[in-house]
Amino acid sequence: MSTVVMLMIFGWSTTLGMIGFCALNESGKLLRIRRQIALWLYSPTASRGHKFEKSLTSELAEIS
Secondary structure, eight states: OOOHHHHHHHHHHHHHHHHHHHHHHTTHHHHHHHHHHHHHHHSSSSTTTTHHHHHHHHHHHHHH
């Protein structure tokens, strides 16, 4: 594959990735995804079941 083709593929994939990132950021879903990941990471391993779902639903209710 030539260098020009690789640069074109990289440019298009970067462009589409940035469009997707900006769309998620503008809709507010990116913040929700970050909060969900943070809740998942900081919850204790033993209680990732029902307690996690409760905190996640209460957090999502606050956002909406």
